Amino acid sequence: MIMNLLGRTKSETHDIWHVVTSCDTDIIGEIRLEAFYVKQLRFSRFWLSLLAKNLLKTTIYQIENSEKYLDTITEGWIMANNAQPLFGIQWNKLWHLPLEDIRASLNLKIPQQGNN
Numbered sequence: 001m002i003m004n005l006l007g008r009t010k011s012e013t014h015d016i017w018h019v020v021t022s023c024d025t026d027i028i029g030e031i032r033l034e035a036f037y038v039k040q041l042r043f044s045r046f047w048l049s050l051l052a053k054n055l056l057k058t059t060i061y062q063i064e065n066s067e068k069y070l071d072t073i074t075e076g077w078i079m080a081n082n083a084q085p086l087f088g089i090q091w092n093k094l095w096h097l098p099l100e101d102i103r104a105s106l107n108l109k110i111p112q113q114g115n116n
Helices: 002-021 027-040 045-061 063-082 099-105
Strands: none
Touching: 002 027, 002 099, 027 045, 027 063, 045 063
């Protein structure tokens, strides 16, 4: 039952988390958001497995990207560690607020783009 709730909530809010965390939908953004999920959701097996999959694919196919991906994981982890929990937020009640206000209220510190 809890896993169903987590899965449903994730599918309903994943895109919102992309926007509020400023994680793009490219591989770097997905990895950063996966690391964010791992920290915020207390080592969910699902998110750890996605991180592991990306690291394994990097090892096999793109070893030259390993430093960039590890830096990205670190950025997502630190951002999540400093932020308020995003799970369970009623996002529909926040639509009227500017995005920067929402980020500030959640203590989301967005990494500078281009650092990876």
